[in-house]
Amino acid sequence: MLAVPDLPAGPDLPVIAVIGPTASGKTALAIELVRRLGAAGRAAEIVNADSMLVYRGMDIGTAKPTAEERAAVRHHLVDIWDIDWTATVADFQRLARAAIADCRRRGVVPVLVGGSSLYIRAIVDEFEFPGTDPEVRSRLEAELAQLGVGALYARLRAADPTAAAGIEPNNERRVVRALEVIELTGHYTSTLPEHRYALTGVVQIGLSLEREVLDDRIAARVERMWVDGFVDEVRGLAERGLREGRTASRALGYRQVLDYLAGTIDEATAKETTITRTRRFARKQLGWFRRDDRILWVDATRPAAELAEALLAGPLHGLLSPVA
Template sequence: MPTLPVVVLVGPTASGKSSLAVALACALQRRGQPAEVVNTDSMVVYRGMDIGTAKPTANERAGVVHHLVDVLDITRTASVAEFQQMARDVVQDCRRRGVVAILVGGSALYTRAVVDEFEFPGTDPAVRARWQARLDEVGVEVLHADLAERAPEVARDILPGNGRRIVRALEVLELTGGFRAQLPPWTYHLDGVLQFGLRLDREVMDERIAQRVHQMWADGLVDEVRALVGQGLREGRTASRALGYQQVLAVLDGTLGEAEAIEQTITGTRRFARKQLGWYRRDPRITWFDAPADEGQRDELAELLAGLTVGPDPGRGDGPH
């Protein structure tokens, strides 16, 4: 039997990926091809982080099975290597059951780690903890200087403010003597990958992001964070630093006003979205489409992508057009 395709939906924040993934799964199911969604967002994996991650609600999932959502406690530190194995196991299981896996999420590194040849050096909790303690003690700029002294070519490729990546680089350098800051070539690890990207004008993207952040606050993000603090959010090195969550924590601490927190979240999300686009635009394997402006355009695009994935809808007698 031919290998079932793996569909990957990429694009910047607020481009409508999650909604399109559900619509695509439904379009495939109407063709008699079961399909399920696999989350590749680094924050959607956390239980309780719903509003600030724009996690699809039960209604928005429309009965489509979603994998790797709410699988980690907020106190856990997310590992790309661990996620890679979990996601590949899900994809393999989907294929075994005759199901098309639709990967969707805003974390380009996580997506590439799943579908591409992507190997991770080993880790040592004691070594990492020592460098993390050093980061907490001296701050990110000093630690970046430490890295530059040990391996200037590595430090050049890591932003000075990316403390987590600096710690990882120092850990790997200590364990192996080397660290590759550049990403590996565009080589698929999985067979049958189809990547589709959503593009939208920067002005539209910026406006959607602002609307989304304001809606998150209106939907109760502050109350969500306050509840998560009682579950150990501050102890979670990954979860507590998520956009929106770190700003609300500062509000709760009294070090940031709410209006300023909202503005910082909007600015940070826009910056992140531009970074996402930079990642995706370098990948020549992605086929790009305009991001849907409404549900009608979304459903039309879902039908088109379903046709590109498994062929025409036998009930409609049409294919991509």
């Protein structure tokens, strides 16, 4: 077993970020890394950076780590909110950075895991958010309820065509937020800031695989979701207010099953649309990550145990050397 040198607790402990698209194997690799570090005498814990794992009850459709996995490896920021809570990237930035700081204070290596470039970068990079105004937000949300997202998107397109082009027309939350920012600041940008870490000691491990392989994995995952009782999970969450949850109800798969339960589409269409839109989302995830040349890409088709061993014997072994 690889021997990892002792490191002092504090801000100089590394932050390992395991990133990649949906169904690339991030959770499995992160758990293997934590287990192997622990066996070598170096404590490590997982900090979730997935925007949907925070919601209680959203388990099957998010591929949430199992109860057994979470019992074996401590996970931060999982199951912290009810489904009617409207989460923001700024919330995630604050909570994840606090969890990372807590790990470092205790001499624990934080392993950040997520599939969104926006969320990962908000946590590890210099990243500031425009302010918000409750009155402006409330008025825009009232207009959304009255006029529909199409009318607000048309307004956004007229005000800032570039901003509108970077937002899905049916993404109510982002359309409202863009209009709010434009009203408050006079402009909106969907361009991420330059790549500059706000945290020290960050190493990003990206899981890469061919498009055809990723497509097959996504289809298999969605099929497994249905077998595991996904429709029943969504039905139960709907009874607890999932439709009213502005963030949770937009999650891939959940939105489609809600439409099926409402009778607007059939079950086969819900499943196929979930596969199609998840594939499209995964391509966007990879596209954003590929713009970051700080990421060390590894072959996601290799078994997680093999990948973890190679990383700890190679690039992560050097990162975990004693701090001078």
